[in-house]
Amino acid sequence: MSATPAAWASGEHGRRGRVLLAPNPGVMTLDGTNTWVLREPGSSTSVVVDPGPIEEGHLDLVDETTGDVGLILLTHHHYDHSEVAAALAERKGCAVRALDPDFCVGADPLADDEVIDVDGLRLRVVATPGHTADSVSFVLPAERVLLSGDMVLGRGTTVVAHPDGQLGSYFESIERMRSLVTDGEVDTIWPAHGPVLDEAGAVLDFYLAHRRQRLDQVRGALEQLKDAPHPEGIATDEVPRRVVEIVYADVDESLWDAAELSVRAQLAYLAERG
Structure with missing residues (x-):
């Protein structure tokens, strides 16, 4: 059964x-994936960002709704964003x-700071690795x-999908996004999951503070594990999960697998910095 669209x-x-x-909808996708359809007023040609997954007629909905499409753009490779891209491109x-x-069809890869113009609709590409390397x-x-x-995301915080995602890149990208607000280029965020965010600066400040807080909690969890008695020791590959059990003890266990990806990214970040 299809989910009822959020208001x-x-x-x-x-x-x-x-x-x-x-x-x-799901634990990782919130209400579902947002397929953004962009069009300059007065134009009949759309740009589709993240056409989405193969799921209950979504491709047909996008096809029927968008009319002429001049270009399809992907924010990253995850299947819930990219799965129907090639099929939609063939139709349009x-x-x-x-x-x-590897995810381009009939065109060159995007370049950082590139300006895209499709029938008067202008977009600027900003490389923001962190969630994935190709974000x-x-x-x-x-x-x-x-x-x-x-x-x-429109609610909560995102996952740094280690090993593809890297925490150092994530911090740099969020700082770069924050500078777009400071420079007066951005007021609002349209995310790929969840509702639009009208106060971009406050959201990005929260993201930075939250991730730094989590990093401190991971440090504390490592100290706790080191000081606790472990007669047989803890295997190296068990450490991330043990850290999750401490740091995310107040979070539903259905989210622990996703949390472990971020914890692995945090542990790698700390290891790189000694």
């Missing part, structure tokens, strides 16, 4: 954005572009919006 996902956003919510006769060339965001200057992919 924020119905209708238009700004003058240039519309979101189509994929029917794939357009290209797919991503940072990873990118898009600035929509006319709306003062940042399409953040999975780097920033």
